[in-house]
Amino acid sequence: MSLESVIPNLLAGEAQPLACPPMDSEAFAAFYERSARSLWAYLARVSGEPALADDLMQESYVRFLCAAHPDDGEVASRRYLFRIATNLLRDHWRRPRSASIEEIPEEFFAAPGDSAQSDSKAMLGPAMRLLRPRDRQLLWLAYAEGYSHREIAEVTGLASASIRLLLFRARRKIARLLREQSNDDGGQP
Numbered sequence: 001m002s003l004e005s006v007i008p009n010l011l012a013g014e015a016q017p018l019a020c021p022p023m024d025s026e027a028f029a030a031f032y033e034r035s036a037r038s039l040w041a042y043l044a045r046v047s048g049e050p051a052l053a054d055d056l057m058q059e060s061y062v063r064f065l066c067a068a069h070p071d072d073g074e075v076a077s078r079r080y081l082f083r084i085a086t087n088l089l090r091d092h093w094r095r096p097r098s099a100s101i102e103e104i105p106e107e108f109f110a111a112p113g114d115s116a117q118s119d120s121k122a123m124l125g126p127a128m129r130l131l132r133p134r135d136r137q138l139l140w141l142a143y144a145e146g147y148s149h150r151e152i153a154e155v156t157g158l159a160s161a162s163i164r165l166l167l168f169r170a171r172r173k174i175a176r177l178l179r180e181q182s183n184d185d186g187g188q189p
Contacts, residue, residue: 135170
């Protein structure tokens with residue numbers, strides 16, 4: 001994607017003011033500080049690719065700044081940003097895959113910390129990687145971001161009525177994968 005398609009009038013020298021002025025730089029910097037970490041974590045976990053998460057996060061903020069985003073406060077702006085990121089992920093998944101996809105390192109899925117938390121993350125990472133991207137996305141938005149079913153529907157573009165069922169199925173899948181992984185490791189069922 002070229003810069004001209006993202007910010008069309010900037011390169012043409014037509015620096016006209018936007019119909020809805022963007023956030024001022026201080027407000028944006030504060031919003032970025034509060035939202036960047038969770039947005040990157042969402043993109044990295046759902047896509048499974050930290051480098052892709054970096055690219056999509058940058059593009060999400062560019063599109064957020066160039067768009068007339070809702071003025072309903074921080075929560076609405078944050079949901080709008082996640083919606084942009086979700087759409088960028090979908091666009092990425094729709095593109096044909098290249099032949100040289102590298103494997104994701106195990107360290108990405110198991111972050112250092114206390115031993116109980118490390119064990120949980122070490123088990124959860126491989127199980128999450130086996131889920132479909134949509135299931136990872138729903139679980140992340142529900143449990144890591146704490147979004148309600150209605151908010152998840154807004155971010156993902158799915159029907160609000162179907163979120164409950166889709167989350168139920170995703171939880172059931174990850175529970176099954178964790179049980180299988182535990183049984184493979186010699187743990188008790």
